[in-house]
Amino acid sequence: MGSGSEDGRMNKQVFMIDLASCTGCYTCMVACKDRLNLQDDINVLKVDEEESGNYPDIKVVYRPQHCFHCEKPACTEACPVDAISKESDGFVKIDEEECIGCGECVEACPFDAIYFSDDDLPIKCDGCADEVGLGWKPVCVRSCPMRALDYLPLEEVNMQNRIQDTDFDDKGIGPRIVYLIRKE
Amino acid sequence: MKLHKNNIKKIPFTCTLDCGGRCELVAWVRDGKVIRIDSPPGKPDNDHKPRLIPCLRGRGQRRLMNSRERLLKPIKRSGARGSNDFTEIDWDEALDEVAEKLRYYKEQYGSEAVLHITGYGSLGGRGFSGLSASNRFFSFWGGVTDTCGNTSSWCAGIASDWMLGDVWGSIYCPDLLNSRLIILWGMNPAENRHGVNLAYFISRARDKGAKVILIDPRYTDSGILADQWIPIKPGTDVALISAIANVWENEGLTDMDFMNTYTTGYKAYRKYVLGHDDGVPKTPEWAERITKIPAETIIQLAREYISTKPAILLPGLGPQRTMYGEQTERAYITLACMSGNMGLRGGGFAHDGIEPRGRVGLGNLPYGNYRPTRRIRSENWGKFLLDGSLDPSVRMAYVVASNAINRSSDTLSNAKALEAMEFVVVQDQYFTPTAKYADIVFPICNDLERSDLVSGGGNVFYNKKAVDPLGETKTDYWVFSRLAEQLGFGYEYTHNRTQEEWVEFFLNAEKLDDDRLKQEGVIRGEIIPEMTLAGFLKDPVSNSLRTKSGLIQITCPQAEENGLPEIPVYIENKPEFPDDYPLHMVTPHSKLRANSSGHANLWLQNIEPHRIWINPADAEQRGIEDNELLEVYNQFGKMLIPARITKRIMPGVVCIYQGTWFNIDESGVDVGGCANVLTGHHSTPTGGMAVHSEWVQVRRMAE
Numbered sequence: 001m002g003s004g005s006e007d008g009r010m011n012k013q014v015f016m017i018d019l020a021s022c023t024g025c026y027t028c029m030v031a032c033k034d035r036l037n038l039q040d041d042i043n044v045l046k047v048d049e050e051e052s053g054n055y056p057d058i059k060v061v062y063r064p065q066h067c068f069h070c071e072k073p074a075c076t077e078a079c080p081v082d083a084i085s086k087e088s089d090g091f092v093k094i095d096e097e098e099c100i101g102c103g104e105c106v107e108a109c110p111f112d113a114i115y116f117s118d119d120d121l122p123i124k125c126d127g128c129a130d131e132v133g134l135g136w137k138p139v140c141v142r143s144c145p146m147r148a149l150d151y152l153p154l155e156e157v158n159m160q161n162r163i164q165d166t167d168f169d170d171k172g173i174g175p176r177i178v179y180l181i182r183k184e
Numbered sequence: 185m186k187l188h189k190n191n192i193k194k195i196p197f198t199c200t201l202d203c204g205g206r207c208e209l210v211a212w213v214r215d216g217k218v219i220r221i222d223s224p225p226g227k228p229d230n231d232h233k234p235r236l237i238p239c240l241r242g243r244g245q246r247r248l249m250n251s252r253e254r255l256l257k258p259i260k261r262s263g264a265r266g267s268n269d270f271t272e273i274d275w276d277e278a279l280d281e282v283a284e285k286l287r288y289y290k291e292q293y294g295s296e297a298v299l300h301i302t303g304y305g306s307l308g309g310r311g312f313s314g315l316s317a318s319n320r321f322f323s324f325w326g327g328v329t330d331t332c333g334n335t336s337s338w339c340a341g342i343a344s345d346w347m348l349g350d351v352w353g354s355i356y357c358p359d360l361l362n363s364r365l366i367i368l369w370g371m372n373p374a375e376n377r378h379g380v381n382l383a384y385f386i387s388r389a390r391d392k393g394a395k396v397i398l399i400d401p402r403y404t405d406s407g408i409l410a411d412q413w414i415p416i417k418p419g420t421d422v423a424l425i426s427a428i429a430n431v432w433e434n435e436g437l438t439d440m441d442f443m444n445t446y447t448t449g450y451k452a453y454r455k456y457v458l459g460h461d462d463g464v465p466k467t468p469e470w471a472e473r474i475t476k477i478p479a480e481t482i483i484q485l486a487r488e489y490i491s492t493k494p495a496i497l498l499p500g501l502g503p504q505r506t507m508y509g510e511q512t513e514r515a516y517i518t519l520a521c522m523s524g525n526m527g528l529r530g531g532g533f534a535h536d537g538i539e540p541r542g543r544v545g546l547g548n549l550p551y552g553n554y555r556p557t558r559r560i561r562s563e564n565w566g567k568f569l570l571d572g573s574l575d576p577s578v579r580m581a582y583v584v585a586s587n588a589i590n591r592s593s594d595t596l597s598n599a600k601a602l603e604a605m606e607f608v609v610v611q612d613q614y615f616t617p618t619a620k621y622a623d624i625v626f627p628i629c630n631d632l633e634r635s636d637l638v639s640g641g642g643n644v645f646y647n648k649k650a651v652d653p654l655g656e657t658k659t660d661y662w663v664f665s666r667l668a669e670q671l672g673f674g675y676e677y678t679h680n681r682t683q684e685e686w687v688e689f690f691l692n693a694e695k696l697d698d699d700r701l702k703q704e705g706v707i708r709g710e711i712i713p714e715m716t717l718a719g720f721l722k723d724p725v726s727n728s729l730r731t732k733s734g735l736i737q738i739t740c741p742q743a744e745e746n747g748l749p750e751i752p753v754y755i756e757n758k759p760e761f762p763d764d765y766p767l768h769m770v771t772p773h774s775k776l777r778a779n780s781s782g783h784a785n786l787w788l789q790n791i792e793p794h795r796i797w798i799n800p801a802d803a804e805q806r807g808i809e810d811n812e813l814l815e816v817y818n819q820f821g822k823m824l825i826p827a828r829i830t831k832r833i834m835p836g837v838v839c840i841y842q843g844t845w846f847n848i849d850e851s852g853v854d855v856g857g858c859a860n861v862l863t864g865h866h867s868t869p870t871g872g873m874a875v876h877s878e879w880v881q882v883r884r885m886a887e
Contacts, residue, residue: 021387023374023405025775026791033787034221034247040786054833055799056415060408084771136382143223145237146374146384163392 013090013176014154015138017064019165020182021148024049024062031143032066035128039118044125045140063179064140064149066094066125067113071174078108090176091127110171154178191215196224196705198638199242200313200631201743201778202304204536205377206640207238208706209245211632211650216649218632221246224705233360233708234381236641239777244787245632249654253614253784255627256655264846265603265621275656278624283670285607286325289580295326296557299578299605301565302331303586305612305781306660307804308733309636310649310690311549312683313628314585317660318611324552324673328392332559335591337501338872339509340535346740347517349730353716355496355534357385362530366396367490369421369516371500373537374405375775378500380641382537383409389530394494397485399424400502401770402797402839403832414485415834418768418876419506420475422754424482426514427471429457431486432522439524446724447521451737453751466754474754476834488525494531497523497654501535502772507757507877509868510743514752518738527721534716541642542709547690552676563685563873566598567865569605580607584660585628587616587780587845593863593875595846595854596821611663614784617846617858620663626663629653635687642709646691646701649684659683682844747869757877765818765879767838771859774841783845794857803829806883813885815853816840818878821861823854824885838882842875 024047032038032045045066053059069092076084076092083098084105096103099123106114109124117123128138132151136142142151150157157178167180193213198206208227212220221243228233258278263269289297294782300322306314322328334341344352357379366386386409390396398410401418416424432438433454443450452461459465468479468486475482489495497520504513517533527529560568565588568574581602589598602608602621603639612623619625633653638645642861653659661683681689691698703709719727728734732741739750749755759765773779776788783789796816798808808814810829815822816838825840832838840859847856854861863875 021409023383023408025239025374025405027238027240027243029791030244030787031222034243039217040247040790051831053831056403056413056834058403058413058831060403060832062405062408116745139222143237143243145239145380145386147229156340 012153013117013151014157015177016150016152016157016180018148018162018180019061019063020162020180022062022064022101022145023146023154024060025145027143027145028064028149031139032125035139037122038123042067042115042117042123044113044115044123065111065113066140067109067127068111068175068177069127070176074108074110074173075114078104080104087129089127089129089133091129093126093129094122094124096121111175118175189482192219195648195650197631197647197650198308198640198706199238199245200306200308200636201241201781202307203241203377203778205236205239205380206308206638206643206645207236207242207380208645209238209242210705213650216651218249231361234357236380236643239377240775240788241782244782244785245630247787248782248785249630249632251614251784251786253616254654255612255615255619255625256657257627258656259625261623265608265619266599270322270625275658278626279666279670282609282624283667285580286667286671287800289607290326293576293579295554296329297576297579298328299565299569299581299846300328300330300556301562301581301583301588303584303591303780305585306631308638308640310546310658310686312634312636312661312686314660316548317664318582318584320549320551321664321668321677321820322556322778323554324668324676325554325671327554327557328429329558329560329574330556331565333561333563333871335563335873337504337506337535339870340501340513340867342510342870342872343513346742347514347731347737348717351729353532353719354536354538354713355498355530355532355716356713357381357537357539358498359530359715360385360389360394360537361392363389363394363496364530365489365494365495366390366394366399367411367489367497368396368398368406369497369499370400370503371498372400372404372406372502372772374409374730376773378535379537380539385537395488398449399541401834401837402772405775407732407832414477414481417474417834418503418770418837419508419757420754421503421512422508422515422752423466423471423474423596424477425519425752425755426457427468427482428486428489429453429519430466431468431483431520432490433457433488437490438522442524442526446526446721447734447736447738453518453738455861456751456753474756476836493525494528495523495525496531497533499533499535502770502876505873505876507866507868507874508748508755509874510746510748510870511752511755513603514740517736518752521736521738525602526717527715529715532716538644538713540709541711541713542644542707543711545694546637546639546644547693549686552673561867561871562592564593564865564867566592566594566601569601570597579605580609581605581610582609583618583622584611587612587618589618589621590780590846590858590860591618591843592660593860593873594820594865595858595860597865599848600739611660613657617856627655627657628660628663629657631769633657635684637690638689638719642713644696644701644707646705648702648705690693694797759879761819761879763880766836767880767882769862769880770839770876770879771840771842771863771878772836774843777843780843780845783843793826794841794844795826796882797828797830797833799833799835799837800829800831801835802838802882803827808882808884814882815885816862816880818862818880820864821854822852823857824860838880
């Protein structure tokens with residue numbers, strides 16, 4: 001727990017999402033929405049439902065997705081006015097004052113993690129940076145009734161009965177996310 | 185949003201929705217407004233005291249509080265019943281009129297001319313809200329006509345009563361970590377709470393090596409926690425159970441020591457299963473035709489269940505909401521007994537997963553001496569009002585904390601029944617479809633706008649009022665206090681105490697650790713509950729059950745007088761019009777609502793648009809495409825709802841989640857997708873809800 005770096009290095013924590021125990025209850029989505037006071041039709045944390053297989057041997061996976069605060073963010077590259085920055089706490093932040101609402105970041109993000117809000121400004125997951133700074137976990141993590149989410153150092157991710165989901169394409173820009181699936 | 189620590193108050197509370205959980209939440213309040221809802225951070229999370237983490241319904245309450253469907257002022261009908269035509273009036277006028285009507289009907293026709301309908305909008309408190317506030321009121325006023333029955337678990341209660349002497353099967357959640365096999369039989373803890381942490385412990389058990397099997401017409405979200413999904417035709421659970429029992433008997437695998445020591449009447453069941461009575465052995469092949477489960481799968485399941493210990497059968501409450509649900513519930517208990525798992529930690533049979541209990545017995549506000557003189561069944565009250573069977577008839581309806589039209593079967597008949605009333609009062613937080621049929625609507629405040637002491641799940645919660653009631657909303661307690669004053673029993677109802685004063689009274693009476701409770705908002709129970717039937721299993725003579733024999737009754741003497749066979753045999757429930765309405769409809773609870781509470785929360789509504797689940801084969805046969813608007817209809821009504829084509833439901837079955845608000849257009853078609861528009865007035869033989877025994881036809885709108 002805790003964030004911020006004592007010596008100024010980028011923070012090495014990752015979001016961990018255990019797809020084997022995520023049952024798609026959407027509580028994380030609502031908790032995030034409540035914290036950011038989002039309007040009814042916008043979510044910066046979304047949950048996709050993936051159905052596969054042939055009846056009755058089907059499989060359903062719910063995949064929460066949000067900005068993963070990449071090591072080499074595409075949005076910071078794309079922004080023409082340098083309004084997006086990777087902070088020292090590891091989170092990628094959009095400066096509302098500097099932002100001109102051009103939408104380049106929305107286009108650039110390969111994970112479609114940035115959205116336009118009603119006031120025509122881009123909005124995305126902010127990592128609950130202020131709460132993490134106080135020593136709490138991000139609200140999605142601590143709201144999960146299945147304890148399927150976490151935000152922690154990569155080396156502390158519990159891999160018992162789990163392997164990393166290699167279906168997830170990291171697009172080469174180092175999203176700080178580890179999806180876990182059950183080890184068969 | 186910035187965290188301005190200084191001017192934000194954090195007030196713990198629990199939500200009082202109709203749900204099998206009771207969770208810990210905290211409201212952030214600034215300048216008299218709730219700005220955020222959270223779960224309290226920093227709480228320990230261990231097996232003995234796992235966090236009581238709220239779901240999206242609880243967490244989304246801030247949006248719900250601000251819904252445009254919230255009633256803010258008393259309103260009086262100015263147009264036809266069921267329309268939106270109402271005018272705002274002030275409290276005095278509204279209270280005067282209702283008090284006068286109550287006086288009038290009692291004097292002219294007797295108090296039983298008033299029908300009291302209540303529901304589960306607000307639960308667990310000491311009597312200030314919802315059904316407890318109104319039940320109290322009428323207990324001082326007179327003998328009304330009321331409702332009866334339990335739409336949630338009636339048949340489960342019957343079986344528990346007849347077979348076990350009223351013992352309800354539960355499992356202490358950490359015991360699941362001992363289980364090697366967990367059978368979720370129409371049990372969906374991922375979407376609906378049967379205990380706050382049941383789904384979590386099932387997932388943990390699976391990680392420890394337990395196999396999880398889901399038996400359900402649908403691959404619910406709980407399917408994600410399962411290793412195997414066995415789709416089963418709705419209402420045929422007893423056929424599957426009979427076939428499993430048949431395999432065990434044929435292979436000599438039944439735990440006869442258990443049956444001989446702890447049960448009575450097994451011989452009759454054994455004869456049935458082997459076909460010695462009717463000449464029809466209940467083989468897997470026999471069951472395949474009925475359940476649509478391949479015989480091979482049934483045999484495999486039977487062998488796995490009997491050879492894996494501890495194995496626990498966890499039935500949900502869906503399967504017993506079918507015709508003959510009594511048989512389903514009796515069959516579960518019978519099978520669990522035969523399996524040899526009763527008494528094993530992590531084995532046996534349970535309807536919910538529970539936490540440590542508390543020793544605190546909170547008092548409740550006192551009741552008066554009147555009791556209802558007549559009761560009609562809550563799941564189909566409309567029928568009794570329309571068929572003239574009530575004599576003397578009911579003329580006035582008083583509906584509290586209940587979206588009665590919406591949540592009882594045969595919505596259109598319920599609407600007709602209220603239309604025919606001379607006078608209707610509805611008391612609710614939201615302008616529900618039921619409120620539209622009222623003459624006077626009293627607007628009620630929500631959980632965060634009033635104080636209460638709430639018990640639930642073995643814990644005690646202190647809900648301190650977080651913000652003032654919105655608009656002119658009041659508590660049910662306040663409304664009934666004013667009416668009681670006008671009608672001459674004000675003191676009896678209130679003892680001259682306000683709600684706040686009563687909360688203090690209860691705290692002092694129970695010597696509760698005030699500071700701790702007030703600061704943390706909860707006192708958690710400490711006592712680890714005993715295993716179900718522990719005492720009986722240890723010594724069946726000294727700790728005999730409250731059944732006729734003192735043992736577990738496989739044959740039930742009460743069955744015959746209720747028109748049921750004495751043993752849990754399969755009874756086929758044939759659809760009334762199989763050619764016209766060939767698709768079997770199930771109407772489960774949605775994770776987006778607690779019944780119809782929460783429909784008005786647009787955050788939740790927008791998560792998953794309301795659609796009818798239909799298998800690709802049934803869709804293709806009708807030329808239906810995904811998301812296409814469909815007409816769904818049967819002998820009870822018609823609705824328009826878009827399609828969700830999915831493999832997550834078996835062919836021949838469709839699913840419409842219950843709880844969305846009914847909304848009839850000019851042509852009498854429901855465009856709200858209210859499931860009960862398509863459910864009928866039938867009950868199970870002892871009076872249970874049978875809403876999963878309905879059939880519909882589906883077609884494209886374009887035709």
